[in-house]
Amino acid sequence: MDFNDTPEEAEFRAEAHAFLSQHLKAKTPGALRSGGREDFLARAKAWQKIKAEGGFAQITWPKEMGGRGGTVMQQVIWGQEEAKFDAPTGPFAIGLGMCVPTVIAFGSDEHKKKYVRKALMGEDVWCQLFSEPAAGSDVAGLKTKAVKDGDEWVINGQKVWTSGAHYSDFGILLVRTDPNVPKHKGLTMFIVDMKQQGVDVRPIHQASGGSEFNEVYFTDVRIPDADRLGEPGMGWKVALVTLMNERLAVGGSPGPDWKEIMDYARSSGTMSDQAFREKLADWYVAAQGYKLTKFRTQTALSRGETPGPENAIGKIINANHLQDICNSAIEMQDHFGLIVDKDEAPADAIFQESFLWAPGLRIAGGTDEILKNIIAERVLGLPQDVRVDKDKTFAEMN
Amino acid sequence: MNFDFSDDQKFLRDEARKFLAAQCTSAHVREVLDDDSKSHNEGVWKQIVEMGWLGAAIPEAYGGLGLGMLELCVIAEELGRVLAPVPFGSSAYFFAEALKLAGSEEQKLALLPKVADGSLVGCIAVSEGPGEIKAGNIATRLKDGSITGKKIPVTDGDIATHAIVLVKDGSGASLVIVDLNQSGVSRKPIKTLEPTRSHATISFDGADAELLGEAGNGMALLDQINDRAAVLIAFEQLGGASRCLEMANAYAKERVAFGRAIGGNQAIKHKLADMYVKNEVARSNAYYGAWALSSDAAELPEAAAAARVAASEAFWFASKENIQTHGGMGFTWEVDCHLFFRRAKLLSVQVGSPAVWKEKLVSALEAKND
Secondary structure, three states, rough: OOOOHHHHHHHHHHHHHHHHHHHHOOOOHHHHHHHOHHHHHHHHHHHHHHHHHOOOOOOOOOHHOOOOOOHHHHHHHHHHOOOOOOOOOHHHHHHHHHHHHHHHOOHHHHHHHHOOOOOHHOOOOOOEEEOOOOOOOOOOHOOOOOEEOOOOEEEEEEEEEEEEEHHHOOEEEEEEEOOOOOOHOOOEEEEOOOOOEEEEEEEOOOOOOOEEEEEEEEEEEEEEEEHHEEOOHHHHHHHHHHHHHHHOOOOOOOOOOOHHHHHHHHHHOOOOOOOHHHHHHHHHHHHHHHHHHHHHHHHHOOOOOOOHHHHHHHHHHHHHHHHHHHHHHHHOHHHHHOOOOOOOOHHHHHHHHHHHHHHOOOOOOOOOHHHHHHHHHHHOOOOOOOOOOOOOOOOHHH | OOOOOOHHHHHHHHHHHHHHHHOOOHHHHHHHHHHOOOOHHHHHHEEEEEEHHHOOOOOHHHHHOOHHHHHHHHHHHHHHHOOOOOHHHHHHHHHHHHHHOOOOOHHHHHHHHHHHOOOOOEEEEEEOOOOOOOOHHHHOOOEEEEEEEEEEEEEEOOOOEEEEEEEEEOOOOEEEEEEEEOOEEEEEOOOOOOOOOOEEEEEEEEEOOOEEEOEEHHHHHHHHHHHHHHHHHHHEEEEEHHHHHHHHHHHHHOOOEEEHHHOOOHHHHHHHHHHHHHHHHHHHHHHHOOOOOOHHOHHHHHHHHHHHHHHHHHHHHHHHHHHHHHHHHHHOOOOOHHHHHHHHHHHOOOOOHHHHHHHHHHHHHHOOOO
């Protein structure tokens, strides 16, 4: 039992680190927030190009697709090293992590030629258009419809919670092409050009105050049949491939942790409070539990094993942990905890900011409840929930 | 990254699991539960002694197998799974580890081989009254090589042949080794929440005792012993918590109510998912404790504390919600749920309550971040 890299892993880590040091500055707090959105996107595109040219973009993709042909473990190591630097990576996570792999899996040779390299080089940004106002956890219940018209499909409907739609060039779009079969069987996946007429992207004003996500309206948008991914009615199977890739594209720590609240408590003289000390111990144990469980997953990856649905526990722990820490930090600050003005609020308002963000984290990418269902059904083997719409057509249920 | 047990250690685990599944069943545990005159299951104990497990982490020079702490962790988890009704932990986690840590060469040569071959059963006697154990509230005194006072409750105190006893020694506290088969020692079994593990009140009246480690260093030494025992007990807790989840899961699939298995209800599914999450958090923290223990890492105090806090929470939650999942059946004497519930409580207070360990953990974090 040890925490060391194998000699091959150590060699790759050193190579990755050297490449990163050559191109980027080590991380400083808040660095990614400096500059406007335009500036950030431009920097992200520039960095993506450098990575791709250096052979560090999409470590696990085959070489003929422009990847490195490396292992999942190498991808994990790259992620760990890149996180130590001021690397603007956000805009490409979904496209390269989920959308383009779907194009590679189901697209034609022309699609691959047209899209893959440009995405890899940071020229095109992609978004994923699945969720709808009436289809979140139950995304197969979506309503946006596509009707065949000659060699084209005509799309009408609305998507929601689409990250990066406002700066995306392309998207993968899941729509209903047949309402007269059960919901999972009437879906079809398309590639959509986000800059074409009839695509209307509107930012969502989130409960946190910010606008990182969008609604996307489709009004008589025409997509050539050639841009279909998979057969008509096979969209759900295609979507599962996309979502399987989501599990591998997991993020890091989302905000302040036990160390930050301990630092705050020490600087403010509240460290002696016994109730606080007990909670701090619980937070440390949870944070360690999350970190060390990832180490166990990495161990499995390092041995060439494939991690399964048990990975769902990470986000359950993390999101609830963050919410609890932020809530406690604000209550420790008492009346002053209300202040979100960074110049006045303690610790640059990191607790207040994450307090407002944490409810979203418990929902995005699988709610706590759905993740618990996944653990119960796929890890523990408990019976599936009753699905009253299972044998009914979509039209009957809507 | 190699944050897992080795193939050899997993082989040991598989063998131990097979052996215990056959030789230490619920019926064996219940022989002790249902018979007040039994302090432990002699048959099970004899076989465990013969397997040599007591000496797993005792060096060969002192009569052990010389395997290591990771192997002892593996065995502990398996013993925890079957609620082994034997004094294994008292002898192997506390007594032997204390000797390895602080014993003189002479003491180690004299006593460790006997722990390994089962001819000596050790225990640790620290508690005298309610609340956290502190130097200031020890009344048992050491004077001129003999001790006087009363310890209650002492886990396995009525089976043990030897005890490590926390005593007041001049102005400080010390640990001493006492042979319990002597005229200055009297013992009386005491009833506890956990009847499958025996407990006793031990009274010392001028009993011969020899120092373990330096005089006056008793509390510091006890902390170190507890750090080691806490990791090992965390593995027992993990074993117990894992079994609770398995039992609840099996029952949820088989019990039908309102026309279907109760495990199809989200209230049950989410409860079991919560158990799973807590158990995994406990497992990861316990592994880290095992790593710190086996590599003599400076991180042992916080690793042990985190392992203990996580494992105590996991076993408590799993054992109570296992009863809940079983409904009325879970509240009967005949169904094993209550045995895990009882054992969970024993293990969560045996080496100091979770609150005490949370405080230890935070103190360690403060010291580290100064």
